[in-house]
Amino acid sequence: MSVHKELKRITTNTIQEMKQKGEKIAMLTSYDYSMATIVDEGGVDVILVGDSASNVMAGHETTLPITLDQMIYHAQSVVRAAKRALVVVDLPFGSYQGNSKEALNSAIRIMKESGAHAVKLEGGLEIRESVERIITAGIPVMGHLGLTPQSIYKFGTYTVRAKEQAEAEKLKDDIKVLQEAGCFSVVLEKIPALLAKEVTDSVKIPTIGIGAGPYCDGQVLVINDMIGLTKGFKPRFLRQYLNLFDQINGAVKTYVSDVKAGDFPNSKEQY
Template sequence: MSVNKEVKRVTTHTLQEMKLRGEKIAMLTAYDYSMAIILDDAGLDVLLVGDSASNVMAGHETTLPITLDQMIYHAQSVVRGASRAFVVVDLPFGSYQGNSKEALNSAIRIMKESGAHGVKLEGGVEITESVSRIITAGIPVMGHLGLTPQSIYKFGTYTVRAKEEAEAEKLRSDAMALQQAGCFGIVLEKIPALLAREVTENLHIPTIGIGAGTHCDGQVLVVNDMIGLTKGFKPRFLRQYLDLYEGIKGAAQSYISDVKARDFPSEKEQY
């Protein structure tokens, strides 16, 4: 008789322990049930239901257009497929900025309607009131500093952040403020590796890097970029592990030629 070994869910406590013992945290984005099952089975520690769904799933130029309802839909799909990974969901643009009550309501909706395990917010000192309020309701919060894509029109560019000392100093104090407000971890995006190392060493909560060097406590990539589903997007920080774009295109072309040549379906493939 086979006994199903119970899968132990990754929690914020697990991630904290991983930092303490120096074990790196592996995180990828996920937006749908099928991908969540594969990534969970592969052993990812964290799945991020990113507002990058706005770009890679919906074809928008920025992350700004995606709505809270759409984020909840993606989160529901991912949660159904993930039995081990910790699932974090981005609060989308406009659902938390400048109003901590609205931020709390948005976070509660995500948790209640999707069954996710935490939320992620972009920004530093200016969002700490929202962070504290959400955490007071018992909802784990992850921060996000450096390049914050929801502020793209403020930056005007997707280049590396915090190269100048003034911005680096703000990032240091923002990281401390987020830790103090109760965040269980912080994503550091596109900042100099030395700054990321300094921040990581000064925090007792884990940092997850994307384009922030090797010294963060973990790494995250957009899964569609990592497996080569997106074409032409090749920033320096991206390591592409597959070329699914050409693989799927090739399969589709083979299917087309088989259909046109009356080779599919064969006698074995019909009733």
């Protein structure tokens, strides 16, 4: 019986109950079937199919170039793997800003074509109408405040957000706006830890931090950074649990030398 209980699907409801119980929420990104299988089996509560795929999978400098079609492709791959985790998909840049009808259509496409469980949008008051419209259609929405990477050209830098009073006050207002609009949870990216605590305590919905300190209801990292697949990206908030870049690189070099030396394949590795 316990085995069956283990595989019970995490829902938006589960995430909200976890906040009420004071149980921390663990979230990681995934972009493909193989990685999502590992992440899901590892017991992660939420898998984010992030538009960070633009950076880590496609090699773009920002998240802006990735398209809705590409996000759907990544989401389909992840959904096939996830047996337990809640799968949330980023609406990419240009698929929802300034037009709530387009936002709804984008969200519907993601849900219908990928089978994911929720979408994530960046912004506060300025996207309220889009959030409400998507939720009215029965699609759960996760918010995203603080450093919003799709607005990187507006910020001009990836430094910590909301250090100034005015921006901190706007963030406090924005999270209430998102809660009232019906978001089931909000990501807080790169904001001061004490502000994240104040904001987390002020709302009923769970907050998930990335570079926002220990007081959020959950945490998220980009899987490629967390396992050291990406080289040279070491922000303060990142705890790197493995160094796969060097390990895989070493394996490749050994393979190359084995092939060149005629050592691979050996007599046991042929038919």
